[in-house]
Amino acid sequence: MDDLYREIIIEHYKNPSYRGHLDPHDISFADNNPLCGDHIQIDLRVDKDGKVTDARFDGHGCAISQASADLLIESIIGKSVEDVKKLGKQDILDLLGIDLGPVRLKCALLSLKVLKAGVYGLGEASDELVE
Amino acid sequence: MSLDVTSIRKQFPILNREVRPGVKVVYLDSTATSQKPEPVIEAMNDYYRRFNANIHRGVHTLAEEATAAYEQAREKIAKFINAPAAREIIYTRNTTESINLVAYTWARANLKPGDLVILTEMEHHSNLVPWHILAAERGIRLEFIPVTDDGLLDLDAYRLLLSQDPKLVSFTHMSNVLGTITPAQEIIKLAHEAGAITIVDGAQSVPHLKVDVQKLDVDFLAFSAHKMCGPTGIGALYGKANLLEAMPPFMGGGDMIKEVKLRSFRPNSIPAKFEAGTPAIAESVGFGAAVDFLNSIGMENVAAHEHEIIEYALERLEEIPGVKVFGPSADKKGGVASFTFDGVHPHDVAQILDRDGIAVRAGHHCAQPLHEKFGIPATTRASFYLYSTKDEVDALVNGIYNVKKVFG
Ligand SMILES: Cc1ncc(COP(=O)(O)O)c(C=O)c1O
Numbered sequence: 001m002d003d004l005y006r007e008i009i010i011e012h013y014k015n016p017s018y019r020g021h022l023d024p025h026d027i028s029f030a031d032n033n034p035l036c037g038d039h040i041q042i043d044l045r046v047d048k049d050g051k052v053t054d055a056r057f058d059g060h061g062c063a064i065s066q067a068s069a070d071l072l073i074e075s076i077i078g079k080s081v082e083d084v085k086k087l088g089k090q091d092i093l094d095l096l097g098i099d100l101g102p103v104r105l106k107c108a109l110l111s112l113k114v115l116k117a118g119v120y121g122l123g124e125a126s127d128e129l130v131e
Numbered sequence: 132m133s134l135d136v137t138s139i140r141k142q143f144p145i146l147n148r149e150v151r152p153g154v155k156v157v158y159l160d161s162t163a164t165s166q167k168p169e170p171v172i173e174a175m176n177d178y179y180r181r182f183n184a185n186i187h188r189g190v191h192t193l194a195e196e197a198t199a200a201y202e203q204a205r206e207k208i209a210k211f212i213n214a215p216a217a218r219e220i221i222y223t224r225n226t227t228e229s230i231n232l233v234a235y236t237w238a239r240a241n242l243k244p245g246d247l248v249i250l251t252e253m254e255h256h257s258n259l260v261p262w263h264i265l266a267a268e269r270g271i272r273l274e275f276i277p278v279t280d281d282g283l284l285d286l287d288a289y290r291l292l293l294s295q296d297p298k299l300v301s302f303t304h305m306s307n308v309l310g311t312i313t314p315a316q317e318i319i320k321l322a323h324e325a326g327a328i329t330i331v332d333g334a335q336s337v338p339h340l341k342v343d344v345q346k347l348d349v350d351f352l353a354f355s356a357h358k359m360c361g362p363t364g365i366g367a368l369y370g371k372a373n374l375l376e377a378m379p380p381f382m383g384g385g386d387m388i389k390e391v392k393l394r395s396f397r398p399n400s401i402p403a404k405f406e407a408g409t410p411a412i413a414e415s416v417g418f419g420a421a422v423d424f425l426n427s428i429g430m431e432n433v434a435a436h437e438h439e440i441i442e443y444a445l446e447r448l449e450e451i452p453g454v455k456v457f458g459p460s461a462d463k464k465g466g467v468a469s470f471t472f473d474g475v476h477p478h479d480v481a482q483i484l485d486r487d488g489i490a491v492r493a494g495h496h497c498a499q500p501l502h503e504k505f506g507i508p509a510t511t512r513a514s515f516y517l518y519s520t521k522d523e524v525d526a527l528v529n530g531i532y533n534v535k536k537v538f539g
Contacts, residue, residue, distance in 0.1 A: 004482060005479070005482075005483065005537045005538075010537070010538060010539070014474075014538075014539075037494070037495055037499070037502075037508040037509055038508070039508070060476075060508060061476060061478075061508075062476035062477075062478035062479045062482075063475075063476060063479045063538075064478070064479075066476075104478075104482070107478065
């Protein structure tokens with residue numbers, strides 16, 4: 001049997017630690033996965049040295065998309081924005097601890113796309129951001 | 132008469148497939164595309180093995196045979212929907228292309244800025260976006276027949292819209308999400324009384340019900356072979372001959388012309404006028420074989436069998452705590468059950484069902500506005516066809532209980 005629904009994923013899906021909004025925030029961005037309508041918004045606070053001091057996500061979608069958002073937010077608090085810009089597909093897979101087929105990979109990468117579009121100040125969360 | 136499902140299933144090789152060792156496929160995704168029976172697969176094989184050639188123009192034996200097969204299939208398709216003449220059947224790639232053909236030719240020749248086109252809130256994107264494009268280009272006005280909470284079209288609201296002088300009413304005969312079978316004959320009659328032309332999206336009705344274009348008196352009917360036991364890559368547009376003849380051509384190229392000069396052309400007569408370039412020949416042969424196959428079973432029997440299955444499926448699904456099925460009761464719908472399951476996203480439901488070999492679809496099923504209407508981003512959809520069984524419904528129900536276990 002596959003381990004897509006490992007306990008850690010179900011746990012972060014059902015009881016996320018970082019779901020919510022930050023007001024005020026320094027960066028906020030939201031986008032959808034056009035295939036399935038999953039939605040993620042991410043708010044960030046960044047200090048003057050360019051370090052992420054706090055972050056939250058909100059949205060709806062499958063367990064993979066929501067759990068990976070929670071894990072991603074957890075992993076970036078305290079990191080520099082420059083390091084956030086370097087994150088890629090493999091970092092998300094490492095956080096989830098699973099391998100994914102092409103369809104579910106899109107779910108898993110949505111939060112990273114939104115995050116990177118936000119820190120780069122782009123208008124759209126495109127696929128190139130997470131290749 | 133009830134169907135001999137066991138012997139029907141034997142004709143669909145894929146239904147015997149194991150998706151993993153020991154796990155047989157339970158195919159509940161026929162609304163997306165149906166499986167293909169042996170006679171359809173064989174007919175296309177036979178074409179490639181024995182008489183593959185480009186059609187028309189050629190005079191050699193292979194070309195003659197290929198042309199005859201291509202045209203014979205057209206005749207079969209015409210008879211299947213009771214079209215008065217085979218030339219009223221235009222081959223397209225699918226339902227989407229059929230609707231676009233009307234939007235790009237008839238509509239661009241006949242609609243002016245401000246003209247009203249009536250659609251419904253339960254349309255597939257293929258009967259929305261072509262009209263959005265035309266609205267942006269031409270300034271036509273779009274209005275929508277509302278969908279009621281129980282998934283039916285609000286005909287009173289439709290009557291009000293009809294008083295605004297519509298030019299076109301384009302609507303689905305069966306919703307691919309709710310399964311709702313719409314009262315097409317009545318909608319068309321009212322549209323005609325208001326002076327409007329009608330398009331029926333038959334993507335879901337032609338595969339599952341007896342559809343008679345003369346009885347409906349519909350002006351255009353769009354459908355896809357791949358949803359009715361036939362191959363992908365081919366579909367059809369039925370149109371009344373007088374309308375098709377008056378329409379400008381769609382794509383330009385070979386076969387669609389009578390005569391070409393350096394600076395001008397004269398279009399061919401119908402149906403060739405709308406069939407530019409080398410068409411899907413093997414697929415037309417497969418389409419014809421699919422029609423033969425369905426005829427050998429009888430569309431009334433197909434519909435009756437699916438009714439029995441959906442009735443059972445609704446009963447079983449509704450007994451699961453947390454499951455909510457959308458759409459009308461079984462007597463008003465075809466074999467489609469779209470549902471949500473509390474606390475679990477449809478993608479996760481579908482993924483966990485796949486462990487048991489159960490193939491369902493998750494998402495908005497190309498009907499995003501309809502999902503918005505019901506306030507849900509997505510549903511899980513199980514859909515049935517002539518080969519579906521009550522055992523498969525039971526497998527689905529057991530699978531949903533397994534989903535519950537995973538999500539605790
Ligand atoms: C109601 C309806 N209309 C149109 C379509 C589009 O069909 P196709 O993708 O074959 O063009 C579908 C297919 O999902 C459908 O269910």
